[in-house]
Amino acid sequence: MWLGCVCRSSTLFLLIAATLLLFTASVTAWRPWPNQQQNTMNTTADLEFGGSKKYEGSSEFVHLRYHMGPVFTNKITIHTIWYGHWQKSQKRIIRGFLNSISAVNGKHPSVAGWWKTVQLYTDQTGANISHNVRLGEEKNDRLYSHGKSLTRLSVQSIIKSAVTARTRPLPINPKSGLYLLLTADDVQVEDFCSQICGFHYFTFPSIVGYTLPFAWVGNSAKQCAGVCAYPFAVPSYIPNLKPVRSPNGEVGVDGMISVIAHEIAELATNPLVNAWYAGQDPSFPVEIADLCEGIYGTGGGGSYTGQMLEGEDGVTYNMNGVGRRFLVQWVWNPIVNYCSGPNALDQ
């Protein structure tokens, strides 16, 4: 999902907007619920099948194209910035997910199996997205260096602080590093909850000094779990809808996992927003995870999540990581032209 230029009357913003208008207008964003993409394009089959027969986002009208830009074909290293107060147990869930992406011999259906769909994307030379994703350095910003109310641009300033810190700065790694900024549940971010649960983009040299692909994802637990941690919480305005039990006992963090997965899949295939996306307008690209928003299993689409798995302990998930289970949305498969995931029933 995409947002237009969010023009606030901040002088700084206007100044930068003047020089970077195109860029600021094209920050990607995502929220999983309600599933109401304002489709000017025919990206969901709802349009073609009248909403009743949508099958995992499958659509002959989706024209996902490669726009010749770089993708992540080398080993991918994810550097995390923990902004604000994070509990150790919360960090372990997120690290557990990131460490599962390249795990071998995982129990089927696995997180590594989910990443295999992302690996199907290639660059101009035919090189695939790397299978090798690992956790890099971490930085704690415990004292909320930029406050508890952030804008899209102040997010970049936090990354700048992390890569230029006097002690243990994050490494500068524009070719194979992804920078993941995670904000605690008491941090507000511009458009968080109202329009987005996370976004990815790349940093501006004028702010950070480098062009670094990054993503931000926030913990929605105290602000809008029904929006950003669906289906572990449900929006209050929908009657008779019951939340399902989250696999790691942390509604907000368990909900972040799918958003993090969404952003990492898009960062790997479209890090500079000039590689893999659908749509005619480069300012409003629809990327490989946008196309499968809210789809977690076979039959998913519209407001139905698709078939998920239920553990004997009553938790809902759709894939196994290393020692943990997770619920992660599917991504677009460019070979078969529909959304796919490791828990598909027809595999």
Ligand SMILES: *[C@@H]1O[C@H](CO)[C@@H](O)[C@H](O)[C@H]1NC(C)=O
């Ligand atoms: C969407 O699909 C409809 C029906 O197939 C078609 O008439 C229309 O031109 C399509 N719109 C776009 C923007 O592709």
Ligand SMILES: *[C@@H]1O[C@H](CO)[C@@H](O)[C@H](O)[C@H]1NC(C)=O
């Ligand atoms: C690399 O991408 C091609 C084209 O999508 C695909 O056929 C092939 O299976 C991919 N290789 C791996 C290892 O995923």
